[in-house]
Amino acid sequence: MLDTLHQNDSVDNSKYHEKIWREQINLVAENAVVSNVFSWLLALVIAVMLWSHHSHDLIIGWLSIMSLIAGLRIVITVVEHRSRGNDQLHKPVAILFLGGILITAFGWGVAAYTLFPSQPAELQLLMGLVLAGIVAGGMPVMAPVIRLYVAYAGLVLAPLAIKLILLGSQYYVVAAMSLLFWLSMAMTGYRVNKAILSNLELRFNNESLIKFLSHARNESEDINEELAKEIDQRKRIEKELNKSKELAESASKAKSEFLANMSHEIRTPMNGILGTLQLLRETPMAESQREYVSIAYNSGEALLSLLNDILDFSKIEAGKMTLESIPFELAQLIKELRILLKNKADERGVTLVGEIDQRVPKVIKGDPVRIRQILANLMTNAIKFTDKGEVKIRVDVLALEEKSVRLRMEVIDTGIGISEEAQRKLFNAFTQAAGS
Numbered sequence: 001m002l003d004t005l006h007q008n009d010s011v012d013n014s015k016y017h018e019k020i021w022r023e024q025i026n027l028v029a030e031n032a033v034v035s036n037v038f039s040w041l042l043a044l045v046i047a048v049m050l051w052s053h054h055s056h057d058l059i060i061g062w063l064s065i066m067s068l069i070a071g072l073r074i075v076i077t078v079v080e081h082r083s084r085g086n087d088q089l090h091k092p093v094a095i096l097f098l099g100g101i102l103i104t105a106f107g108w109g110v111a112a113y114t115l116f117p118s119q120p121a122e123l124q125l126l127m128g129l130v131l132a133g134i135v136a137g138g139m140p141v142m143a144p145v146i147r148l149y150v151a152y153a154g155l156v157l158a159p160l161a162i163k164l165i166l167l168g169s170q171y172y173v174v175a176a177m178s179l180l181f182w183l184s185m186a187m188t189g190y191r192v193n194k195a196i197l198s199n200l201e202l203r204f205n206n207e208s209l210i211k212f213l214s215h216a217r218n219e220s221e222d223i224n225e226e227l228a229k230e231i232d233q234r235k236r237i238e239k240e241l242n243k244s245k246e247l248a249e250s251a252s253k254a255k256s257e258f259l260a261n262m263s264h265e266i267r268t269p270m271n272g273i274l275g276t277l278q279l280l281r282e283t284p285m286a287e288s289q290r291e292y293v294s295i296a297y298n299s300g301e302a303l304l305s306l307l308n309d310i311l312d313f314s315k316i317e318a319g320k321m322t323l324e325s326i327p328f329e330l331a332q333l334i335k336e337l338r339i340l341l342k343n344k345a346d347e348r349g350v351t352l353v354g355e356i357d358q359r360v361p362k363v364i365k366g367d368p369v370r371i372r373q374i375l376a377n378l379m380t381n382a383i384k385f386t387d388k389g390e391v392k393i394r395v396d397v398l399a400l401e402e403k404s405v406r407l408r409m410e411v412i413d414t415g416i417g418i419s420e421e422a423q424r425k426l427f428n429a430f431t432q433a434a435g436s
Helices: 002-006 017-030 032-049 056-084 091-114 121-142 146-167 169-281 287-318 330-348 368-384
Strands: 326-328 350-356 364-366 389-400 405-413
Touching: 017 091, 017 169, 032 056, 032 091, 032 121, 056 091, 091 121, 091 146, 121 146, 121 169, 146 169, 169 287, 326 330, 330 350, 330 368, 330 389, 368 389, 368 405
Parallel strands: 350 389
Antiparallel strands: 326 364, 389 405
């Protein structure tokens, strides 16, 4: 019986099948006690009304049965309320609960068939109104389980219709009206049931959505917390890296300043040594002594040149290198370089050639010391790695304006050359094209 009453398309297709079914039972049970008491009071009223028209034993027997059914329904309702607290609805309890309702309807059907008066008309009308009221009053109570209500109304009205037909043809219309009333109440009950099931479906959908959103919010909060921790950790790492970078830059700056100071301090006495050796060369001395002094002087110049290179490099690292802008003759500077490096070129059998664009101004402003240093280094390397041929210094004018000129200076040799891969490394600190 429970499975039959349970069948409902909208419920069976719902993912909340069991929850909706339990809620349907709960909705019926909410008004069960009131409807049960009301049903028993109406039974008492009917018994009083029919006391003088039927056998007292029959009326007492029927009222006793209805009273027993009412008592059993109260007990079953109490048990159902207690089991409602559990998440799972106990099937035997639901069967007894719904069965108690149908037994009550059967009791009213018995009254309609056995106690319906053949006369007077006033009493018949009153009996019919009571039975119709029982059916109509049960609709809002049992509409959540629509098949229960249809069966309930049928158990009450079908015996009444049969009784009216047996009373004679004059009651056929009333019997038909009873069946139409049953059909009308059933259709109304189906509409109410559909609305109830839609509300339940929507309610459980909302509850599920709220639960999902709550779970998603908790997960989002956990993720945000993890991200916050990661961001804090990255900030700490970044702060430590910045601190390490500052320490490294500070150490590099201190090193560069130390080298600059040391090379500067060493250069001062070195100049004194070179000056003394130069004075010594002008004094009368043996040839061997003159050779020793010359070696010492050349070695001192080499050391001074090395100190100048260290000073320049440390100034660059410390950010203290400044380029001069003074007038000088570029052609004269290149001529002096050729004269300075002529002996080395002759030793290698290399010819030094100068090629200067005629448009180059005679006097230009710049840093002749740095230009001399760069060209000397390039020319020295060119001579060193050229076995035969020539080393050429070429100066071209790229742009000539009224107060400025842009020059391109090249050192070209016929030596072994430098590979493209090695050329990319030339401007790195302390780098040679090849160790050999």
